[in-house]
Amino acid sequence: MMRRSRTSWRGVATAAAVGSTVVALAACGSGTGSGGTTNQKPHRGGTLQVATDADPGSLDPNINTAYASWYVTELIYGSLLRQDQSGKIVGDVAQSYTHPDARTYTFKLRPGVKFSDGRTATSADVKYSFDRLTDKATASPWSGIFEVIKSIDTPDASTVTFHLKRSFAPFLSYIAYPFYTPILDKQTVEKPGGLKNAAMGTGPFELVSYQPGNQVTLKRNPNYYDKQRPYLDGIRMRVITNDSTRLAAVRSGQVQLAWFHDPRTPKLLGAAANVKVLEAADDRNEEGLAFNQTKAPFNNVDVRRAISEGIDRNAIIKLVLDGKGNIGSKIPGGAKPYGYSGPASGLPYNTYNPADAKKLLAKAGYGSGLTVSLNVAPLYPRDLQTAEIMRDQLGKIGVHVNIVQKDWTTTLGSFVKTSYDGMSMVGLVWQPDPDADAHDLWDSKSPINIGHFKDAQIDRLLEDGRVAQTTADRAKAYMAAQKRVADMAYMLFPYTSKAEDQVVRDSVQGFTATDSGLHGAALLNTWLTGAR
Amino acid sequence: MSASFVAKRIGMLVPTWLGISIIAFSLIHLIPGDPATVILGIKATPDQRQALLHQLGLDQPLPHQFVTWLGNVLHGDLGTSVINGTSVTSTIWDRAAPSFELVVFAFVLAVVFGIPLGIVSATRNGKLAELFASSGSLLGMSIPTFVLGSLLIVLGSRWLGGIDMVGYVPMGEDPVRNLTMMFWPALTLALSVLAIVVRYTRTSMLSTLSQDYITTARAMGVPHRTVIYRNGLRNALVPVIGAVGAQLAYLVGGAVIVESVFAIPGIGTLTLDSIDQRDYPVLQGVVLIVATGVIVVNILIDILYRVVDPRMGDA
Numbered sequence: 001m002m003r004r005s006r007t008s009w010r011g012v013a014t015a016a017a018v019g020s021t022v023v024a025l026a027a028c029g030s031g032t033g034s035g036g037t038t039n040q041k042p043h044r045g046g047t048l049q050v051a052t053d054a055d056p057g058s059l060d061p062n063i064n065t066a067y068a069s070w071y072v073t074e075l076i077y078g079s080l081l082r083q084d085q086s087g088k089i090v091g092d093v094a095q096s097y098t099h100p101d102a103r104t105y106t107f108k109l110r111p112g113v114k115f116s117d118g119r120t121a122t123s124a125d126v127k128y129s130f131d132r133l134t135d136k137a138t139a140s141p142w143s144g145i146f147e148v149i150k151s152i153d154t155p156d157a158s159t160v161t162f163h164l165k166r167s168f169a170p171f172l173s174y175i176a177y178p179f180y181t182p183i184l185d186k187q188t189v190e191k192p193g194g195l196k197n198a199a200m201g202t203g204p205f206e207l208v209s210y211q212p213g214n215q216v217t218l219k220r221n222p223n224y225y226d227k228q229r230p231y232l233d234g235i236r237m238r239v240i241t242n243d244s245t246r247l248a249a250v251r252s253g254q255v256q257l258a259w260f261h262d263p264r265t266p267k268l269l270g271a272a273a274n275v276k277v278l279e280a281a282d283d284r285n286e287e288g289l290a291f292n293q294t295k296a297p298f299n300n301v302d303v304r305r306a307i308s309e310g311i312d313r314n315a316i317i318k319l320v321l322d323g324k325g326n327i328g329s330k331i332p333g334g335a336k337p338y339g340y341s342g343p344a345s346g347l348p349y350n351t352y353n354p355a356d357a358k359k360l361l362a363k364a365g366y367g368s369g370l371t372v373s374l375n376v377a378p379l380y381p382r383d384l385q386t387a388e389i390m391r392d393q394l395g396k397i398g399v400h401v402n403i404v405q406k407d408w409t410t411t412l413g414s415f416v417k418t419s420y421d422g423m424s425m426v427g428l429v430w431q432p433d434p435d436a437d438a439h440d441l442w443d444s445k446s447p448i449n450i451g452h453f454k455d456a457q458i459d460r461l462l463e464d465g466r467v468a469q470t471t472a473d474r475a476k477a478y479m480a481a482q483k484r485v486a487d488m489a490y491m492l493f494p495y496t497s498k499a500e501d502q503v504v505r506d507s508v509q510g511f512t513a514t515d516s517g518l519h520g521a522a523l524l525n526t527w528l529t530g531a532r
Numbered sequence: 533m534s535a536s537f538v539a540k541r542i543g544m545l546v547p548t549w550l551g552i553s554i555i556a557f558s559l560i561h562l563i564p565g566d567p568a569t570v571i572l573g574i575k576a577t578p579d580q581r582q583a584l585l586h587q588l589g590l591d592q593p594l595p596h597q598f599v600t601w602l603g604n605v606l607h608g609d610l611g612t613s614v615i616n617g618t619s620v621t622s623t624i625w626d627r628a629a630p631s632f633e634l635v636v637f638a639f640v641l642a643v644v645f646g647i648p649l650g651i652v653s654a655t656r657n658g659k660l661a662e663l664f665a666s667s668g669s670l671l672g673m674s675i676p677t678f679v680l681g682s683l684l685i686v687l688g689s690r691w692l693g694g695i696d697m698v699g700y701v702p703m704g705e706d707p708v709r710n711l712t713m714m715f716w717p718a719l720t721l722a723l724s725v726l727a728i729v730v731r732y733t734r735t736s737m738l739s740t741l742s743q744d745y746i747t748t749a750r751a752m753g754v755p756h757r758t759v760i761y762r763n764g765l766r767n768a769l770v771p772v773i774g775a776v777g778a779q780l781a782y783l784v785g786g787a788v789i790v791e792s793v794f795a796i797p798g799i800g801t802l803t804l805d806s807i808d809q810r811d812y813p814v815l816q817g818v819v820l821i822v823a824t825g826v827i828v829v830n831i832l833i834d835i836l837y838r839v840v841d842p843r844m845g846d847a
Contacts, residue, residue, distance in 0.1 A: 212797070252695070407808070
């Protein structure tokens with residue numbers, strides 16, 4: 001759903017070039033990162049004790065969009081492709097593919113790829129999985145993306161061909177995540193209760209038990225196609241929602257891995273022994289401020305521009321993120337090469353300029369000031385702090401901000417439906433492709449256009465991003481769209497930030513922080529020195 | 533105490549249940565937001581949200597939903613969670629065990645330490661022990677449970693490295709770890725109530741011990757211990773039972789906070805999660821069960837009152 005960030009696409013876009021050549025996908029991109037520096041070789045054994053920050057709720061990957069659920073499903077399910085620890089797209093259930101023309105992709109399945117119960121996964125399973133995903137009755141939020149699929153052929157048990165309605169550049173990115181396009185087992189789906197608390201896939205781990213609110217227990221999938229990995233015998237993921245409790249649990253050694261969304265929390269460890277803090281390399285999250293543009297005053301571009309210039313983004317980054325953030329837009333800098341990250345001057349109206357903001361307000365007829373509300377959920381303290389700083393800053397240009405605090409579900413619901421009054425701000429997270437970042441939020445025909453604005457130029461740029469076949473052309477389109485959004489101040493981004501920090505015990509080896517804030521790829525290469 | 537008294541109190545359960553259910557149902561649905569938004573997140577279209585609401589039966593008019601729910605409850609079916617599809621009855625049953633243990637553990641700690649401390653501070657009025665007991669209980673009452681809980685966890689992780697303080701292990705799996713892990717949250721929860729038990733016991737003892745019949749007993753040469761424990765304590769306990777009973781409801785409320793701090797998968801965290809996720813059936817089930825629990829405890833206390841003090845009629 002919201003909250004958290006992502007990884008890079010360099011691998012995919014180049015591989016997506018149209019042609020009749022077979023693209024072989026690297027299978028075992030072995031551990032590229034090493035969490036700890038040790039001369040020991042990875043070895044098998046041990047159960048990793050993890051503290052997760054929220055209850056998964058439901059384990060149905062076709063429906064549940066919460067990261068808490070993804071943390072589990074990304075370990076259990078496989079998909080046609082997957083992302084490795086370095087962020088490269090590699091093969092998973094598929095071993096290779098051909099892309100003979102812009103609308104056709106043919107995948108060859110990996111020989112002997114099996115579900116954890118030992119049954120071989122076939123092209124029929126792949127077709128079944130996409131059929132369930134796109135079935136209206138499933139109500140999957142991802143079904144819209146895959147409406148682009150015209151038909152799926154299964155000429156033999158190990159070949160799947162996707163015929164698309166049109167050229168669709170993001171296609172390979174969208175099928176590389178098990179929580180977007182998991183390969184499902186029909187029998188498991190059709191059992192009573194379905195996939196909400198049961199799960200069976202081709203991924204590196206299998207589900208032993210899920211005790212809601214308490215813990216998820218996983219063990220190594222004995223039928224996983226990689227004979228060497230994962231190294232861990234199992235993973236026990238305990239639900240500890242309270243930040244300081246989670247920190248205490250990793251400090252005392254009750255858990256060996258825990259993650260934190262507020263970069264200030266792990267700092268409290270100070271110089272504690274036997275633990276270290278891992279930081280992602282780049283930003284994949286962003287704070288999104290939306291305006292209700294169906295009515296005054298935010299249907300006036302000058303008012304929106306004034307708000308944009310009245311916010312001192314650098315001051316917010318310094319105060320809220322301890323300087324660990326950047327100025328950017330919906331596609332953050334970590335989404336190379338599509339995202340913007342750089343000085344405020346790179347995006348129109350992003351430079352702090354209260355004098356000009358006042359002029360713009362006067363021009364719009366609000367020279368004597370105006371009062372607006374800003375909706376925010378206190379569940380995420382960073383959102384609230386950002387709102388409070390903005391209230392101070394905007395007060396200086398004569399905009400009196402009323403902060404309206406409502407619970408997360410209410411705030412999110414009204415943000416999506418543009419049913420709030422004035423402004424609304426939520427944290428936005430990693431997406432698998434720049435198309436996922438921008439299209440549904442900004443396209444004028446999208447039912448969830450944030451703020452209800454219409455801009456033909458942006459629509460065209462977003463379409464360019466979908467059909468352009470080279471990375472460079474796609475990047476040009478997305479960069480231009482982001483500049484246009486900043487220029488018209490349709491949506492503001494007070495900052496972009498890293499997904500999370502992870503704290504690990506020294507016994508954990510091979511684990512690295514990924515920009516997306518997801519852990520599946522890293523956990524495949526994780527091993528333990530001396531089992532606890 | 534007559535059987536009709538008990539029957540009357542139990543008979544009152546039904547209208548109370550109905551009232552609580554209607555209020556809970558209305559309040560829950562007054563909160564804006566819906567579970568479809570929680571589950572599907574930001575990328576879902578209104579159509580997809582509507583499809584999911586339909587699947588979950590949440591697109592029906594509210595009175596219709598209430599009547600359906602009530603009908604099912606009368607058949608012993610509390611429904612299924614809209615988030616994870618499990619039966620509400622089994623979810624509550626699973627989550628009740630840790631909460632029940634926590635509340636009982638805390639209650640036992642509060643009573644076992646609170647009543648003797650109250651007696652000590654009453655009988656040693658003005659002495660050092662009294663000063664210690666009353667200032668200690670004031671401190672206990674003043675520290676919010678979330679502060680005390682967090683403090684214990686943070687200090688424990690620093691100085692008692694290796695001791696498992698957070699999370700939950702079922703009694704059946706490992707009784708020793710279960711009790712050692714549960715001790716800390718129970719202590720946290722007990723402390724605020726313990727303070728109240730101490731103060732009530734003290735006040736009640738002091739007023740009882742100043743009664744004429746106590747003076748008479750002493751004058752007749754009844755030994756000090758007998759005066760305190762037989763003549764004094766039994767009479768002093770009547771108001772204490774009432775106060776302690778009222779604290780039970782407080783313990784259930786306090787458990788919500790303690791469970792969150794100590795990551796215990798109990799009714800408290802279930803309640804918070806189901807409010808956050810708008811899991812209406814679970815929330816309605818929890819309200820119904822917890823309300824029933826509190827009502828039953830109150831009935832038991834009423835009965836206990838009459839056992840301790842038969843002068844209280846069947847009023």
